[in-house]
Amino acid sequence: MCDTMTDKNRIYEIAAEAGFEDAAVINTEDLQFVPEFRVLCEENDCGNYGKNYGCPPACGTPQEMQGRVMQYRKAVVFQSKTPVTDVMDPSLTKPIKKRHIQQTRRAMQQMAEDGMKMDGFAIMCGPCNFCAVCAMEENKPCPHEDMRTSCLSAYCINATELAKLCNMEMEWGGTMACFFSLYVFDRK
Ligand code: SF4
Numbered sequence: 001m002c003d004t005m006t007d008k009n010r011i012y013e014i015a016a017e018a019g020f021e022d023a024a025v026i027n028t029e030d031l032q033f034v035p036e037f038r039v040l041c042e043e044n045d046c047g048n049y050g051k052n053y054g055c056p057p058a059c060g061t062p063q064e065m066q067g068r069v070m071q072y073r074k075a076v077v078f079q080s081k082t083p084v085t086d087v088m089d090p091s092l093t094k095p096i097k098k099r100h101i102q103q104t105r106r107a108m109q110q111m112a113e114d115g116m117k118m119d120g121f122a123i124m125c126g127p128c129n130f131c132a133v134c135a136m137e138e139n140k141p142c143p144h145e146d147m148r149t150s151c152l153s154a155y156c157i158n159a160t161e162l163a164k165l166c167n168m169e170m171e172w173g174g175t176m177a178c179f180f181s182l183y184v185f186d187r188k
Contacts, residue, residue, distance in 0.1 A: 010114060011076055018107040019099075021081040024166035028075055028184060031165075032158040035062035041153055046127070053135070053142045054128030054150040062156045069155060072120050073186040078104055079168050082177045096177050097126040101149075104181040111183075120185035123157070124149045152180060 008025050015023030041049055041056040048055045059065065069075075080100045084092045101124050112118045128134065130147045142148055152159055159180055163170035171178050 007116070011111065014107050014110045014114070015076070015078055017110065018078075018103045019080070020078045020103060020107070022079040022166070022168050024077045024168070026075050026077060026165055028069055028072055031069065031075070032161040033062070033066045033069075033156050034158050035066075035156050037153060037156040037158070038062050048127040051134065051137055052127045054148050055154055058136065059150045059154050065150070065155045068121075069123070069157075069184055071188055072184040073188060075120075075123075075182045075184040076107075077162065077166050077168075078107060078181045078183075079163075079166070080177075080179050081169075081171070082179075083175055084177050085175060087174060087177050093177050094126075097179060098129060100125050100179045100181060101129060104183070108183055118185070119187050120183055122149050123155055123182040123184065124151050125179035125181050126151050152182075157182075 011025060012023050038056060038061075044050075050057065053059070060068070078100075080096070080103065082096045082099075084096065086092060104122055104124060108118065108122060128147075128149045130144055130149070135142050152162075160170055162180060163178075168180075169178070
């Protein structure tokens with residue numbers, strides 16, 4: 001049984017069992033936050049801006065999001081790589097994102113079952129999808145605040161720099177979909 005999340009080897013095993021291509025444990029102080037990325041959320045290409053409690057503007061300002069992460073010292077980074085016929089087609093990449101999020105939850109559950117101290121939270125590769133339809137769309141309060149997650153973009157985390165930091169390939173284009181999620185832990 002692992003009694004600490006500093007047991008990196010076990011974390012990598014769990015990531016592989018969950019179906020991830022790769023995983024890394026990093027220091028949160030090495031993450032690069034780019035508040036200007038918020039403009040990309042506001043452009044709303046994904047259609048979730050203002051429709052999901054985990055997304056801007058409801059999730060918080062870039063500064064608040066960064067502050068939330070920086071309450072913790074470490075993060076596990078999970079990477080999935082999935083061949084697709086056209087990476088620019090959201091109808092193909094949406095189900096891949098969904099699967100990546102499920103894999104992240106599965107890995108977190110296994111870490112908890114291993115006895116690791118789960119004092120942190122996940123950062124996903126897409127909007128919170130814990131409910132079939134986000135309660136925000138029905139003007140109702142979020143019924144599962146403890147399960148709510150936001151994506152890397154909402155945190156304004158630079159995914160390209162994250163991939164470099166983890167020595168992971170960041171292929172995006174053509175026929176390969178690479179997604180990342182994090183679990184931040186070790187509260188200061
Ligand atoms: S837990 Fe449900 S209601 Fe809350 S943000 Fe996630 S999808 Fe929306």
